[in-house]
Amino acid sequence: ARRVFILAVITVPVNLTIMGLVRSKRLQMASILLTVLIWLIITAETIQAGGVSAPIFIGYIFLIILGGVLSRGSRSTLYLTLLCIGSGTLIAFAENNGMLPEVLSYPPYARLAIYSLFFLLAMILQNITAGSLKNLLANARSSEKKYRSLLENITITTYINSTDSHAYTEYVSPQVVKLVGYPRDAFLKDREFWKKIIHPEDRSLISGWFTRIL
Numbered sequence: 001a002r003r004v005f006i007l008a009v010i011t012v013p014v015n016l017t018i019m020g021l022v023r024s025k026r027l028q029m030a031s032i033l034l035t036v037l038i039w040l041i042i043t044a045e046t047i048q049a050g051g052v053s054a055p056i057f058i059g060y061i062f063l064i065i066l067g068g069v070l071s072r073g074s075r076s077t078l079y080l081t082l083l084c085i086g087s088g089t090l091i092a093f094a095e096n097n098g099m100l101p102e103v104l105s106y107p108p109y110a111r112l113a114i115y116s117l118f119f120l121l122a123m124i125l126q127n128i129t130a131g132s133l134k135n136l137l138a139n140a141r142s143s144e145k146k147y148r149s150l151l152e153n154i155t156i157t158t159y160i161n162s163t164d165s166h167a168y169t170e171y172v173s174p175q176v177v178k179l180v181g182y183p184r185d186a187f188l189k190d191r192e193f194w195k196k197i198i199h200p201e202d203r204s205l206i207s208g209w210f211t212r213i214l
Contacts, residue, residue, distance in 0.1 A: 011037065031070035035080065038063050043087050050103030051095030052088060055114040060084040062118045159187075165211075169194060 014037045021030035042059040049056060067080040094100050106114075157179045160171040168191035174184050180197060187193050198206055 011041070035063065035067055035070065038066065039080075039083065039087070043091070046091055047094075047100055049101075051100050052092045053095075053103055055106055055111045057088070057091075058115060058118055060088060062121055065122055166192065168192065 014033065018030045018033050018037075021027070021033065038059070042056055042063060045056045046052065046054050046059075051057075064077070064081050064084055068077045071077050071080070091100070095103075152173050152175075154173075155175070157175040158171075158173045159169065159176070162168040162170055169187045170191075172184055172187045176187065177183050182193070182197065190196075195203070195206075
């Protein structure tokens with residue numbers, strides 16, 4: 001009962017603070033605070049349960065997944081992973097040297113309940129990640145369609161070539177047929193087609209121009 005009371009005293013104010021940060025759109029700070037809170041709970045409960053053999057220890061895996069979803073960069077996830085590994089190592093050292101309370105014995109169903117909770121949370125995070133990825137892909141496709149629509153409806157010819165010495169054709173707008181008399185597909189099927197239609201006397205000039213640019 002004392003452990004539950006202490007956890008409640010810590011978690012309730014912190015959760016209220018996190019909710020306030022979310023409402024004020026300070027999401028990064030809320031994410032950091034949530035990650036720290038979960039790390040403290042897992043670490044404290046693992047120590048109280050007697051060490052790394054406690055079922056709650058698997059929560060570090062969930063925490064790393066959560067950090068990957070909430071963080072904005074791989075470096076933050078790396079730091080969190082190292083923190084979890086370091087915490088687990090220290091707890092294992094303390095357990096091995098008899099510095100922790102006696103290991104609690106969990107009935108099979110109690111272990112199953114704890115593991116199932118983390119499995120459920122991991123599934124929820126996976127769905128959140130998948131949903132975010134789908135939204136990003138949808139936005140990317142929408143942006144690509146708008147960009148193509150713009151390029152293919154203006155009166156000038158636009159093209160994109162590779163930045164290496166070959167200058168392969170990556171994209172060319174349909175208006176190219178009005179400019180040079182050759183269809184767009186000719187440039188896309190043969191990525192060096194544009195070189196073949198240059199007047200022989202101009203090829204060395206164009207080649208030198210590309211060399212200076214690259």
